[in-house]
Amino acid sequence: MKPVRFDYKRPATIDEACGLLAGDDNARILAGGQSLIPMLSMRLSRPSLLIDIAHIPELTTFVETETHIEIGAMVRQAVAQKSELVKTHIPLLAKALGHVGHPPTRARGTVGGSVAHADPSAEIALVAATLGAEITYRVDGTDEIFDASDFFIGPMLTIAPPTGCLTRLSFAKAPAVCGTGFHEVAPRKSDYALASAAAQINFAAGSGVTSIHLGIGSVGDFPERLDVNQLCGTPLDDAAIADAVHAAMQMVETVEDLHATAAYRKRVATELAIRALRDARDEISKDLNQ
Amino acid sequence: MNDVTLTINGKPVSGVTEPRVTLLDFLRDVAGLKGTHAGCEHGVCGACTVLIDGTAVRSCLMLAVQAEGEDITTIEGIGGSGARAGELGVIQDAFCETHGLQCGYCTPGMILAAEALLSVNTDPTEHEVREAISGNICRCTGYVQIVDAILLAAKRLGQRNDAVPSDATLA
Numbered sequence A: 001m002k003p004v005r006f007d008y009k010r011p012a013t014i015d016e017a018c019g020l021l022a023g024d025d026n027a028r029i030l031a032g033g034q035s036l037i038p039m040l041s042m043r044l045s046r047p048s049l050l051i052d053i054a055h056i057p058e059l060t061t062f063v064e065t066e067t068h069i070e071i072g073a074m075v076r077q078a079v080a081q082k083s084e085l086v087k088t089h090i091p092l093l094a095k096a097l098g099h100v101g102h103p104p105t106r107a108r109g110t111v112g113g114s115v116a117h118a119d120p121s122a123e124i125a126l127v128a129a130t131l132g133a134e135i136t137y138r139v140d141g142t143d144e145i146f147d148a149s150d151f152f153i154g155p156m157l158t159i160a161p162p163t164g165c166l167t168r169l170s171f172a173k174a175p176a177v178c179g180t181g182f183h184e185v186a187p188r189k190s191d192y193a194l195a196s197a198a199a200q201i202n203f204a205a206g207s208g209v210t211s212i213h214l215g216i217g218s219v220g221d222f223p224e225r226l227d228v229n230q231l232c233g234t235p236l237d238d239a240a241i242a243d244a245v246h247a248a249m250q251m252v253e254t255v256e257d258l259h260a261t262a263a264y265r266k267r268v269a270t271e272l273a274i275r276a277l278r279d280a281r282d283e284i285s286k287d288l289n290q
Numbered sequence B: 001m002n003d004v005t006l007t008i009n010g011k012p013v014s015g016v017t018e019p020r021v022t023l024l025d026f027l028r029d030v031a032g033l034k035g036t037h038a039g040c041e042h043g044v045c046g047a048c049t050v051l052i053d054g055t056a057v058r059s060c061l062m063l064a065v066q067a068e069g070e071d072i073t074t075i076e077g078i079g080g081s082g083a084r085a086g087e088l089g090v091i092q093d094a095f096c097e098t099h100g101l102q103c104g105y106c107t108p109g110m111i112l113a114a115e116a117l118l119s120v121n122t123d124p125t126e127h128e129v130r131e132a133i134s135g136n137i138c139r140c141t142g143y144v145q146i147v148d149a150i151l152l153a154a155k156r157l158g159q160r161n162d163a164v165p166s167d168a169t170l171a
Helices: A014-022 A036-041 A077-082 A084-089 A091-097 A103-108 A111-117 A123-131 A238-249 A262-289 B023-030 B090-097 B107-120 B126-132 B144-162
Strands: A007-009 A027-030 A049-052 A062-064 A068-072 A134-139 A142-147 A152-154 A165-172 A177-185 A195-204 A208-217 A224-226 B002-008 B011-017 B049-052 B055-058 B071-073
Touching (some): A014 A027, A014 A049, A068 A111, A077 A091, A103 B055, A103 B107, A111 A123, A111 A165, A123 A177, A123 A195, A123 A208, A123 A224, A177 A262, A195 A262, A208 A238, A224 A238, A238 A262, B011 B023, B049 B107, B055 B107, B090 B107, B107 B126, B107 B144
Parallel strands (some): A007 A049, B002 B071
Antiparallel strands (some): A068 A165, A195 A208, B049 B055, B049 B071
């Protein structure tokens, strides 16, 4: 065994989990464990208490409202990937989930755990930031809601309250006609991406393109949303898309590491963002021509 | 120390363990089942793959205490049972036949990943096979014969459903 010694508790309710978290400065929440357990094994994380939230029933449910789909924090990635609600109403997330790890890690990894962990190359976090999902934390018995677009502030760093427990993610339902695109480049399938891009174009009969969501991940310290809404009302031709993405990418700071230079990451992210937007546009054209 | 009770290859197993012990170490050191291999021990290589309720997972990325009450299958539970105990299962046999292994260290994980795929998809494409084993690293074969083995096993299992009811006739 490689991790340091710790205690293990399995609360039955969210409030019990929050109580345990508040009672120990060095406690950590264990969801699917696909990121936390390697960190324990490498002793990058040395908690005194692990709080296993896998047995809290309300964290494993989907809730459909008129306008939103709420996903419980403990919903496994493989379950979300197969969910008809996700496929129908959050098509961008459905597309991205196929890029998250590989089948055995998706079987255990959770949607909420990935967001709380905030790896800069995490696909689910990128989709949440791109679409401006609502992230709900339970803190001292009350719910606090964060906009995913401003939630991530650094590598493995968020503005989440230290004694809060992520309970659910809420995504606005995509309109009946919309297009999505998701691309990433990784050294191997299922490895951490060197650059990734997510796009969703919303369309309404009569008014045309109503909003364009574009985000890039893996290239900076956190997933970032890019503003290309000036493309609304244009014919969305290849040249206009490329110009808008190049302009939006100018202010983006990319990081350098062993695997890729900052310049490479920027170049690839730009190209992937262009492809994601083109895919989204083409899906809408296909829908409208049917 | 925590009590852990789970089902391994159809048999109930109980043990007392520290919370920091992974399911991998529990299987090898407490249950004495050494067929589940320790490779990278941080979720990259897939050598420690086991099945929980038929789904492939990493036993190094799970604590034994998290597996409380779960139904686990290891490589020791994959071969023939009853009168055929000790004989190879269809997937194992296909690996031998196509030369789907050299050193054999990744093989238990590969076979369990294949088992998880073939239990839900009886006629996978080559792409689906590659996707199913995308989390398992082999440093010997170059994967080609492993993919061949899984496709051969799929074919044989398919034939078994249609025309050959007993696995005795398969050999």
